[in-house]
Amino acid sequence: MITKSILMAILIGGVVLPVVSSCATVPTQPLASGEVRLLSVDFRGGESINAYISFVANMFFEAGGKPEIKKACFYWSGEGPHCFDAMYVTFGLQRTFQVQLPGLSTGSYSVECHAEYIQDGEAQKTHVISTQIFVAPT
Numbered sequence: 001m002i003t004k005s006i007l008m009a010i011l012i013g014g015v016v017l018p019v020v021s022s023c024a025t026v027p028t029q030p031l032a033s034g035e036v037r038l039l040s041v042d043f044r045g046g047e048s049i050n051a052y053i054s055f056v057a058n059m060f061f062e063a064g065g066k067p068e069i070k071k072a073c074f075y076w077s078g079e080g081p082h083c084f085d086a087m088y089v090t091f092g093l094q095r096t097f098q099v100q101l102p103g104l105s106t107g108s109y110s111v112e113c114h115a116e117y118i119q120d121g122e123a124q125k126t127h128v129i130s131t132q133i134f135v136a137p138t
Contacts, residue, residue, distance in 0.1 A: 033064045034064055035119060037063070042058040043055060043056070044056055050103075051104065052104070055103070059086075059099065071085050076109045086098070086099060087100065106136065110130065
């Protein structure tokens, strides 16, 4: 009897815990007017990144309306923030903006970034998104 109740508790915990934790990391609320949510970042359109040569980050987002996106800030393997002005903001089918980044030294980097924008006259920050990049020797 005791082992059956323990097994049942483990089974329920094994099913409920992953569902609760996955829901906690996915934004589910609708966006407020002027709010920005980053979706992903793409470096150089999939081309290789060469050491010490500047490159472009394409930032994909969703937004409530057409907010003023100011810049994106990056942490390279924990170092930063390094912030750069947003360029070429588009609100078409794909909402994007670009950031020109300086060249990096050769290696693999864990990259975290967020965007900064104006909502109702006040500066706001988006949530942080993460990715991994490899910078090849030139």
